[in-house]
């Protein structure tokens with residue numbers, strides 16, 4: 046009896062499928078997928094030993110209910126090794142696909158996801174959830190214009206980086222075929238840390254001076270200048286030009302050695318030290334040439 | 336409408352190099368890129384750049400190593416050009432200020448790397464790719480080359496002749512992320528695709544989230560075939576929760592792999608009795624997965640890579656960056672505990688079919704970098720050969736598009752190069768589901784380049800409108816479906832039944848994709864739209880990889896088939912080609928070119 050019932054149902058379903066148009070079949074699949082996803086989501090939350098609350102800043106100048114900045118809360122399952130970026134991706138892909146933030150590499154090399162996490166500038170991908178107090182508050186970088194949600198306008202940061210002529214420009218190159226310029230391992234070591242910058246903007250956002258003086262070059266740009274000024278391959282003429290650039294009104298002399306940039310830099314670049322060293326170089330060259 | 340001589344799509348290593356070269360040759364160049372250039376995934380490369388610089392080394396040895404590494408599926412004209420020009424490119428990088436690691440005498444250091452007969456890998460600490468990317472971006476700034484950053488290219492403007500060999504590419508359509516505006520870019524001389532890898536096809540990868548195979552899929556749908564897509568390199572030591580790469584360096588220094596029962600399985604289970612943990616990437620990846628499948632994985636998911644016995648001093652001295660990676664991305668202290676690792680997708684050997692100047696079969700359309708297949712890496716890429724590839728072929732394509740190359744290419748492209756038809760026993764239909772497919776609209780047989788471009792812009796506007804207006808499912812659910820099936824069924828182990836299952840799942844994803852919609856109503860920085868468009872590209876790439884994997888019944892390089900455990904040179908010394916024409920797909924083959932400039936490469940056993 047029971048077998049018969051099953052068979053009947055099966056035939057019915059088959060017939061139904063035949064009558065269905067491709068569109069209908071797709072819709073059915075779609076609904077099924079949606080049901081599956083809902084189930085998976087609630088299962089995941091149930092299964093997770095712990096869940097974390099994220100309080101995320103929201104703003105969109107174009108969407109009426111987001112015109113006024115607000116915080117949205119999302120509950121996400123916690124798993125071992127989870128980073129803040131993982132949690133953001135989970136919240137977006139599961140609850141609200143309009144949640145907007147930059148990200149790409151997931152390994153602290155692309156510099157896309159500098160955020161203000163629990164009151165400090167950090168890379169989302171490099172910040173373990175266990176190292177933070179919960180609930181976790183995530184905001185866009187302070188002192189930068191917010192475009193939408195966690196995305197800030199980086200244009201000003203890029204302009205400052207470009208302002209220090211951030212490209213290698215040697216006085217002369219070797220003549221020989223396939224001949225490289227020589228550089229001592231010591232000199233390479235000297236510029237090593239300065240070359241690690243990933244243009245994330247965390248330092249600039251943490252800097253009080255930059256917040257008050259929009260034209261201040263900022264720690265990252267000055268560090269970029271340091272990277273070239275200290276590179277022995279460029280030659281002394283170029284170094285003079287470089288020192289002139291960073292010595293200008295909104296250059297190194299603005300730095301008040303508060304170390305906030307050094308503290309937040311995810312690549313551990315000794316920014317304040319580099320700025321101080323350039324101040325000394327500038328003084329030295331002034332003594333020499335004027 | 337924007338207008339330039341050359342449009343370079345993508346600003347990673349390959350795109351930047353191409354732009355600089357075309358600019359040097361006098362072209363008006365623009366870089367159009369969905370990420371700011373310095374955010375490109377080239378920045379993640381750690382290990383190094385190969386080039387035969389040393390007087391005792393020579394380009395033909397480098398070429399030979401590359402051909403051998405490719406398991407004889409490389410094309411000699413590409414390999415020869417690559418090995419000959421790599422040294423110039425490395426010196427060029429040095430002249431542009433790249434901070435290479437140095438010897439005591441101030442010259443650039445070179446170290447040994449897997450599969451190379453001479454220590455010819457130059458490097459800049461453990462951040463070679465970062466320095467290469469930034470050095471070249473700096474040169475772009477110096478030259479004032481125009482960069483449209485955070486502009487997403489969603490479609491190519493290509494004419495619609497039946498034969499792709501006769502088509503012309505006049506430009507591209509880009510979506511300005513900040514504003515949501517859609518713009519046409521007219522390219523007077525050509526478009527160069529440099530969009531990078533496709534790791535997002537898999538759910539576990541060392542690639543960035545932005546590596547979604549956009550260039551491959553766009554070129555494919557415009558008529559340029561994909562080549563050798565089944566060849567995907569999996570790296571054996573990636574962190575389980577993020578896919579972050581733990582470099583070979585750890586095993587090179589003596590790191591040991593253990594299973595759940597603390598067996599040193601590479602030896603104890605005989606996967607590689609001589610080389611153990613240092614066997615090639617594919618061998619170690621398969622051994623790890625075998626252990627995991629046999630229930631000997633930890634948490635059924637990963638194995639352990641232990642370096643504690645090396646001692647704190649040595650670890651801090653040589654592997655400090657690994658400690659940071661394990662700590663930051665997995666929350667594990669490598670000095671105190673073993674690190675969890677498992678295989679992850681790493682590099683795509685196959686890609687858009689191009690010749691040794693980066694030209695596709697479509698006039699005016701080029702591809703360089705990881706999205707392209709000149710057939711340099713064949714079935715397996717050697718470590719340190721991708722970065723010089725970006726430089727050499729970026730430069731060659733830049734020169735060619737600017738009209739500065741006289742020679743005729745030796746590598747044939749397009750359907751004209753077909754030597755043999757292919758077929759597979761596919762359980763479902765392949766190719767497009769919608770008719771007409773909104774993303775396969777090209778210009779039609781229209782009168783002027785501008786008309787072709789305008790028609791494409793219009794088609795893209797409609798596509799975006801539709802996605803914004805309708806109700807439907809979230810693309811992320813569809814993408815996840817593809818990623819899951821690819822990782823489960825088209826991984827380092829390939830079996831007929833699994834591959835067929837993957838094709839079914841991909842088909843289902845394709846049908847579901849017809850129902851996706853964008854929930855974010857805003858035009859301001861709408862990443863929902865971008866990711867939704869990317870997911871379509873992920874589907875097309877996944878299908879091409881799986882079709883190739885099902886077709887190729889042999890074991891060559893990175894491609895391993897359960898029932899076909901040997902390399903079959905008599906039958907399979909040929910490239911797998913997969914082409915799209917108006918929603919229909921075509922599988923065929925073209926011969927491998929083994930006759931090089933100095934030597935004809937004789938297939939030998941690939942043993943080390």
Ligand SMILES: Cc1cc2nc3c(=O)[nH]c(=O)nc-3n(C[C@H](O)[C@H](O)[C@H](O)COP(=O)(O)OP(=O)(O)OC[C@H]3O[C@@H](n4cnc5c(N)ncnc54)[C@H](O)[C@@H]3O)c2cc1C
Pocket residue numbers: 344345346347348349350367368369370371372374375376377378379380381382383384385463464486487488489529530531532541542543545546549550580681682703704705706718719720721722723725
């Ligand atoms: C972790 C890791 C380590 C590696 N280590 C090494 C190594 O040591 N040595 C080596 O030789 N190789 C290495 N590789 C391989 C090598 O780094 C890559 O193959 C190479 O960098 C790819 O460069 P690319 O320029 O082709 O792409 P990418 O650098 O990925 O750049 C792609 C560009 O395209 C843009 N783009 C993509 N889609 C679009 C679109 N639709 N519209 C507009 N723009 C778009 C992006 O914004 C980006 O600018 C490594 C790879 C990884 C993942």
Ligand code: SF4
Pocket residue numbers: 241242243244245246247248249264265268309310311312313314316
């Ligand atoms: S200096 Fe540090 S904090 Fe500042 S942009 Fe560079 S990496 Fe980011």
Ligand code: FES
Pocket residue numbers: 130148149150151152153154155156157158159168169170171
């Ligand atoms: S995602 Fe690239 S730095 Fe965090």
